[in-house]
Amino acid sequence: MRRKKQDNSLLTEVELEFMTVIWETGGGTVHEILAELNKDQERAYTSVATVLKIMTEKGFLTSGRKDRALVYHPAIPKADYQKTTLKNLSSKLFNDTPAALVARLVDDEEVTNDMLEEMRTLLNERLGDHGS
């Protein structure tokens, strides 16, 4: 039987939550990560340990030892993963046209003019400041 290949280039919901604190803190032992995570939601030690191991197998984390304890660190920078995610979203929901994605931000009332100005500045920096 043909096993449905799973993706593994993207994090699951829970994995993303883990990864977020690991990017923020730079990582640490299972206990340290657990402590950080449990500010949001109670979880058992072993649950955290299991997910961390899986994430390592998937290539999102590296692991070493500090005394007897495992220490985990991000294997990829957050920016890289942001890029991967945007590429995925772009292809799945925006017809592979990233501009369409910006279009949606532009007509979202909740996005302020200040934010939009900021975006324009970013584009100007990369493109050069001359008008269209």
Add this chain to the structure above:
Amino acid sequence: MRRKKQDNSLLTEVELEFMTVIWETGGGTVHEILAELNKDQERAYTSVATVLKIMTEKGFLTSGRKDRALVYHPAIPKADYQKTTLKNLSSKLFNDTPAALVARLVDDEEVTNDMLEEMRTLLNERLGDHGS
């Protein structure tokens, strides 16, 4: 025991695939949608019917009848869902700052200057064309 509330404001992987063809085609009967979907991947009639029913319960589709057959149509425009998704992504991975998301597009080598120009044009249209 406390049941882990599931989201329901976001589509699952498979649901998104369904929704994409329904947005494209405007919808139709189970058979019509099945035919369209199976261009990509073989699926049983009942599988498709089940997912469509679930999506209706979640509020993504409306359903009516054509003769005995159920006819499904999008309950929300694609643009709305794009917006929801971006808001979600922004909060989960970009610290609630949509500009950070654009920053990531800007420094992606695969995104061409033409695309970036297009984005800038969109921003200019909304903001007015004066410099920073």
Add this chain to the structure above:
DNA sequence: TTGCATCTTCTAAAAAATTAGTTTTGGAAA
């Protein structure tokens, strides 16, 4: 050297998502 504390590894249950078989229903054909 033994018993305890601590941490990992093994294992699997529980929940969510995906897929599809079986039964029921309602209308049309014979």
Add this chain to the structure above:
DNA sequence: TTTCCAAAACTAATTTTTTAGAAGATGCAA
């Protein structure tokens, strides 16, 4: 009518994700 067919509704199996207990390992203190 009765039979037959197509489609929905019901039900359930399978897979993936999430959670966590139990068992095993390792070092340290008495």
